[in-house]
Amino acid sequence: MQLEKNKELIRIGVFYDGNYFFHVSNYYNYVHSKHSRISISGLHDFIRNKVASVEYGPMGFAHSQIVDAHYFRSRPGAAEASQKGNLLYYDRVFDDILMSEGITTHYLPQKNNAGGNSRFDKSIDVLLALEAFDLAFHNRFDVIVLIASDSDYVPLARKLNSLGVRIMLLSWDFDYRDDYGNHRVTRTSQDLLNMVTYPVYMEEIINEPKPEEIPLVESLFVNKDSGTKNEEPTPEQEEEPLGEDYEVSTILSVKSGYGFIKYPPLNLFFHYEAVVGCDFNDLEPGDQVKFRIVTNEKGDDVAMDVELTSRTA
Numbered sequence: 001m002q003l004e005k006n007k008e009l010i011r012i013g014v015f016y017d018g019n020y021f022f023h024v025s026n027y028y029n030y031v032h033s034k035h036s037r038i039s040i041s042g043l044h045d046f047i048r049n050k051v052a053s054v055e056y057g058p059m060g061f062a063h064s065q066i067v068d069a070h071y072f073r074s075r076p077g078a079a080e081a082s083q084k085g086n087l088l089y090y091d092r093v094f095d096d097i098l099m100s101e102g103i104t105t106h107y108l109p110q111k112n113n114a115g116g117n118s119r120f121d122k123s124i125d126v127l128l129a130l131e132a133f134d135l136a137f138h139n140r141f142d143v144i145v146l147i148a149s150d151s152d153y154v155p156l157a158r159k160l161n162s163l164g165v166r167i168m169l170l171s172w173d174f175d176y177r178d179d180y181g182n183h184r185v186t187r188t189s190q191d192l193l194n195m196v197t198y199p200v201y202m203e204e205i206i207n208e209p210k211p212e213e214i215p216l217v218e219s220l221f222v223n224k225d226s227g228t229k230n231e232e233p234t235p236e237q238e239e240e241p242l243g244e245d246y247e248v249s250t251i252l253s254v255k256s257g258y259g260f261i262k263y264p265p266l267n268l269f270f271h272y273e274a275v276v277g278c279d280f281n282d283l284e285p286g287d288q289v290k291f292r293i294v295t296n297e298k299g300d301d302v303a304m305d306v307e308l309t310s311r312t313a
Contacts, residue, residue, distance in 0.1 A: 010055050010064045013141035014047060015132045016103075017148040018073025019124065023186070024172050030272035030280050031176055031257030034206075034221050040101045042219035044069070049216055051143050051168060054198050068140065069103040072128040074110045106131065122152060129156040136165045143168055146196070151189035157196055168198040176257065182297060248309065251287045259283065261291060261303050268293065270303040277307040287311055 025038045044066055052064035075091065098105055108124050128148075133156060136144060144160060145168045146153060160167055171188035193199045209217040252262045257280075260267040270291065272280035283289075288310040291303040 008063070010051060011140065011142045012047065012051055012064065012066045012145060013132070013135060013143075014044070014066055014069040014103075014145045015128055015147070016069070016071040016073075017125065017128060017146075017150065017153075018071050020149055021071075021147050022073065026272065027172075027174055027176055027186075027257075028221065032174075033256075035281060036221040036223075038220060039222045040097055040103070042216075042221065044101065046216050046220055047145050047168075047170075050198075050200060051145070054168075055143070055166075066102075068135065069101070070106060070128070070131060071098055071103050072106045072124050072131075074108045074124045077109050125150060125152045129153060132156060133159050136160055136163055141165060143197075145170065149186070149188040149192070151191050154189070154191050154195055157192060161195070161197075166198065167196040168200060169193065169196040170200050170202050172202045174203055245292055246290045246305075247293060248288065248290050251283055251285050251289060253285055254280075254283050261289065261306070263293075263303075266301070268301060268303040270306045274302075274304045275306045283308065284311075 021038075028034045029037045048064045048066060049061055052061045056063055078088065095105060106124075106127055108127065129152075132144060132146075135141065136159075143166045146157075147170045149171055157167055169188070169192065171193065173187050175183065175185050205213060206217055206220065247263070249262050249268075252260045252267050258269065258271050259280075260269060268291070274291075275283065287308055289306050290309050291306040293301050294304045296302050
């Protein structure tokens with residue numbers, strides 16, 4: 001059956017909550033059995049297919065196009081990033097990936113709260129909402145795709161609904177451990193899910209894809225063997241003097257997204273986000289590392305700023 005020629009083009013705008021997307025990509029790279037980051041180009045192909053299938057059916061892919069995409073994220077300033085290994089370089093590489101896919105980037109500096117934690121900065125969420133509504137108001141999109149999970153976007157969804165813009169929400173739900181060893185749960189706001197036109201539960205699709213979805217799901221992840229441009233480079237080790245507040249020991253074990261360092265009388269927990277200067281997936285038992293010891297909210301000692309100093313024989 002041929003696709004009807006009179007079908008109009010579906011104009012798609014994609015809006016990334018970059019802090020959320022980075023968190024999800026880390027989960028798949030370090031914790032999930034995929035052990036790979038999400039491919040931007042693969043994700044855009046998935047979006048086009050998903051929008052086409054709900055708007056026109058399986059034959060509507062050619063009539064579904066991403067006409068604009070925006071990526072919003074708060075990130076450390078240059079001075080802070082320069083103190084964290086190759087962070088500035090990695091940010092630039094990912095910027096190149098986003099630019100190659102035609103994604104406009106929007107960054108704001110991270111702001112620490114009274115406790116020194118910058119993860120609760122909401123100003124970037126406000127910027128995303130304002131930009132999305134402004135572009136939608138000028139009738140640029142038929143469908144807006146949100147890659148987000150926060151209930152802070154509920155007012156945006158209400159405004160978009162009032163304009164008659166359909167909303168597709170890509171959401172992930174999973175459990176994880178934070179960098180202090182505490183168990184955390186990532187869940188998408190139910191209020192936000194109720195407000196959108198097309199909720200898409202990505203974790204279900206990825207873990208149990210339908211037969212026709214398998215190729216799209218496979219393309220969602222970077223093929224590290226192919227050298228694809230969407231792969232982030234493996235951090236290179238840097239020789240730095242050992243500071244007074246650093247300790248040295250060896251990796252005892254590496255689990256899914258976390259590990260333990262030999263440090264008598266107890267072993268020290270460390271999370272993948274605590275690793276600097278190298279990729280968590282490259283660490284192996286017996287590797288020598290330097291690290292700082294901090295106390296988590298439970299009063300337990302854990303390792304932070306874990307950096308590889310020598311490889312096991």
